[in-house]
Amino acid sequence: MVFWTVVLAVIAVRRSGAADQVDLATFALVFTSIAVEALPFVLLGAMVSAAMAVYVPETAFGRIARLPARLQVPGLALCGFAFPVCECGSVPVGRRLIERGVAPAGGVAFMLAAPILNPIVLISTFVAYGGGSRGTEMVAARAGIGLVIAIAAGFVLGRGIQLRPRPEHSHDHSHRKGAFVEHLADDFLLMGRFLVLGAALSALLQTFVPQGLIAGVAGTFVLGTLALMGLAFMLSLCSEADAFVATSFTAFSLPAQLAFLAFGPIIDTKLAVLYGATFGPRFVPRLLAVAIPLCLLGSLAFEVLT
């Protein structure tokens, strides 16, 4: 009954010519493209999270949890080098780390660092900027700023973090494969609904907010950098391909492009919704208070040193 209702609704909408409405078409295309690009990575993150829940023994997390926070935070941030997914996949893993006893600061640091430090992102950044010394500089700067923000945010935000409770589903852990797929489905569908909401918000912004407003400040350092950070927030791109987009903003300075690359994987529209759903509404403004000044400082340092 539900299936045929949906089919009839789709047919009715298609016949109504909704695709000819320019605002609806723009929203639909941007919304779908963000979701199509991100959901497979959410699945990958959910697989890792489920594996951690079922197959990794408590003792492994216990050893990490016994380390002082000043070692856990940078150590877990550096583990981002080994996790080749974009930002959507790192949120369920960060959450699972905290649930298994790792210091919240460490879980947050990992979650924020992994989307920037993973090898695929670094390689794509190197290639996008033409390799050689320019590519190496951009890779080092992106990784450096990302690491600093992740560690700082971990220490600042880690205090007082309370994970929002999951919807209650009891799982039978006597059968590991069953437990694995149930955890997988839990994480994927929980993150997925908030990702879709974030994609919708991003699509609304891109449909109705003129991006050309920022073109006028391309030549000024602080405003241009802030403008590209704002654009990164709005576009909600995947960190594994955003370097190729950043290189097209050649009217903006390299430090401003660097800020785009460092800020976007840390927080964008869809991530803001995911973070709020995972850590509560206060997490996002606190993260912005840490990330924005550090991104600006990092870009300034790049400008001075290169």
Added chain:
Amino acid sequence: MISLDVRTGRIVTLGAWAAFLIWLQLADQVPRYLGSRTAWIVPVGGIALAFAAMAYAVFTVDSASARQALRRRDGFGLAAVLAPALVALCMSDATLGSLAAANKLGSRGIDVTQLAASLRKGSGKIDFVVIRGADEDPTLAKQRGIEPGAAVELTGFVYKTGKPLRLARFYITCCVADSVAIDVPVYGLGAYPKDTWLNVTGFLARRDGHLVVTNAKASVTQPPKHPYLMLNL
């Protein structure tokens, strides 16, 4: 409460997304949403979701928790996850047009010359970004033989009406979210409404110091199946 159990609802959701991604790939609809750099995500994601759906179906047969009734809130959550697929099915003929072009960063924030320079070794076909790049870079113009008198054929949508009419096409790198509209002035055409797709033939000329298309002839056409051109930087 909705009369479904959790297990059925989840299998349907995972399976539907797998089917949707596989359909996108088989129906050659991926270029409507993603650039060539990220298109691989669709078949890989479709297969992974299909395996996830099958594994969930197989390994939760005896799960008591999975047989719990689906609560209304969980049902809406599953429906939310399916929303992008349903939107895509409803709007599969949609393309970006003048509204998106007006709101996107466009060439005011992007140095078109840099983009076109990457196409110096290109196929020789003169398209929107090459014309705009040649307009600003004489070296590029010389290398690609783009000079007044050259014949051009462009397919794009009407971005701005008036004289000249501005014909545009979107270029994407990663996905639709980063799309950029590059437009070219066209002289010699009648009035066409915004967002009309045209196949335009004409010749390049310089007017007020800029490369434009003149002596143009146009025919109305359907939006191409791959409406965006790829910026392979």
